[in-house]
Amino acid sequence: MNWFRNKDTLYGFLVILPSLVLLGIFVYGFIFQTFYTSLTDWGRDPAQALSANPQIRFIGLENYRELFTGFVDARFRQDLVNTFFFTVFFILGCLSLGLGLAIVLDRSPKGEGFFRTIFLFPMSLSFIVTGTIWRWMLQPQGGVNQLPTLVGLPRGEFAWLTSREQIWQVSWNDLPFITALVVSAVLVFIAIAAFRGGERRRGYIASGSAALLLLWALTLGRSLQPLPFDELHGFNLAFIGIILAAVWQMSGYTMALYLAGLRGIPEELREAARVDGASEWQLYQRIIFPLLAPITLSAMIILGHISLKIFDLIFAMAGADNAPTDVPALLMYLTTFRANQIAKGAAIGMILLLLVAAVIVPYLYSQLKSEVRR
């Protein structure tokens, strides 16, 4: 028993044992239970949904199939599209605003500490408070819509959170094709980077898979139709309000991250660049932005998983029933606790978990790998 040869190892193990057990039960145990529930028919038979000892049957991936291709689950598909657009605009907004603010503050203007605190404050609010404040400001009759009247312009007419306008519509049936195109574009990009870096094997694998995927997309992919009819999904303009509020809250935090990164860049590097005759723009482009890349990645991960899980902000701003601003987390709540479709709610939960995992796991993996290298 190598394990117990060293007393310290034993003590160490004993010390972390309680948290291992608790994590095992309350995190991984329940994830597994949710996964199992999502493979059952719990909730399909109303007599069993809430009985004391429900009899539930295993039905495999039926719940998932219905969510992605079922006639009545169009709302779930629109929610996925909503989450996609929300995530993209939320991350872009936070990163650009945060970086901008950080660069301004990094130049040590007068009252830097004051402004830093002001920009950081929204982060200390809970999403419920933010949501309530913005709900008032985005009322169609008041708040933001009244702003133009201050300068003599007519009142704004946009319905913000309840607008039903939708742009960039795409049929759900085209999604496999579009996804394949995007993924192969990414693969081509990786291949080019690999060839440039001299990693030939990696380059061949990436370009090979890109070609295969493209071939599939252009031949069989077009005929893969999840739905028997065209169902249009797009970006709900009602989300603009939500994005505004979320960016308002989280850009201060992104600014703090970037500011820490900027302060971590040694002054010598900047001076050396200036001595070499770099203009201010070149300084940022060639020295500072590349050094901030790891911070951008961390910020993207943190913001990305917030946006995928978002629930409380939208619940407070628009309520759970406002379909134009619906997201999967809200739908999970409605499906489970209002419609008693417990298994389907669990399936939505698992899809959310997979989405977040797709963001987090590669990040953790790369972090762990770099730690080992060190």
Next chain:
Amino acid sequence: MRKLFFALVTAALGSLALAQSGKLEIFSWWAGDEGPALQALIDLYKKRYPNVEVINATVTGGSGVNARAVLKTRMLGGDPPDSFQVHAGQELTGTWVVADRMEDLTPLFNQEGWMNRFPKGLIDLISYKGKIYSVPVNIHRSNVMWYVPAKLREWGVQPPKTWAEFLTVCQTLKSKGLEAPLALGENWTQQHLWESVALGVLGANDYSNLWNGKLRFNDPKVVAVWNTFGRVLDCANKDASGLSWQQAVDRVLEGQAAFNIMGDWAAGYMTTTKGLKPGEGFGWAPSPGTAGVFMMLSDSFGLPKGVKNRTNVLNWLRLVGSKEGQDAFNPLKGSIAARTDSDPSKYNAYLQSAMRDWKSNRIVGSLVHGAVAPESFMSQFGTVMEIYLSSRNAQAAANAAQAIATQVRLGQ
């Protein structure tokens, strides 16, 4: 034999003693404006059973949207409240009775002589396979159209009697410069409007047949409901989703709209909060095409299986169903008693007219407020509404509704 007798006497004494003490937890969503009505009932209970500690467990959120989620986690976790508020009808039977979680209350109804005190239509609604499972405490009416009589005189129109008439009146008002003659609020009030349109277009028989499975949702008659609904929506304000039902009522009172279709809690809002006199400050009529039909919803209390203080709960239910209890609760709540023998002098002019209709009209149940369809259908009906509002395709909405009805085995 003597031993058995002795044991029985001890048990009887024991239960008597228990009836006088212990706890009673009442789970409801009556907070805020509705709190005093519940408190009046609890005060009555305390007067009768002073040693029982009453725990008033309320979870706020209109129409019980949050309370129901909490209730479900408590029931699944094996911690049922002693008695909980639930909309009478399918919200109770479709969720809790079919899951075998409730006790049969038929003996209580016989014992208290309630079978003749509650209308038969209501008893049918709270029964499942011939047994009764809850005690209704109040009745609200869903199919009411509200207006301001003085404003209608000013515009020179009468409250419309059918939906066809309504659409004509709507055009008249639009030509007089009223942008949105019908005031409409957030999501659920749109579904509320739908059930009134459905009842008006289909009539009471076909409306009831929707819920027992005899009339399919993709039947041409029901597709026609969606078409009418779409034309009615064209008369409504465009910013509906951003308004609460109170704000929608305000539009009518301020003269920005002529009509609003809302349950009769709107009367409570207009009399209590706005201080208006029923019949003068505001007027009402059955929603178009539904004269002689009373679309009801009702709050009720039941007895979950496995509660700790069963005797206390039965005493509570006796109070809830009694004339005294209902007449203490309802004038404060702004609803009418479910019993037909309550004292009209305690109620205001609107409620008195509702009481007359309650005794004479044909009774049907509300969809949105949990009476006629199980939660699994009602909650997904929001998706159907979404499909209609985003596509304005009556056939697509009708097909979706039928798909959901099939999926949740509506009416079986």
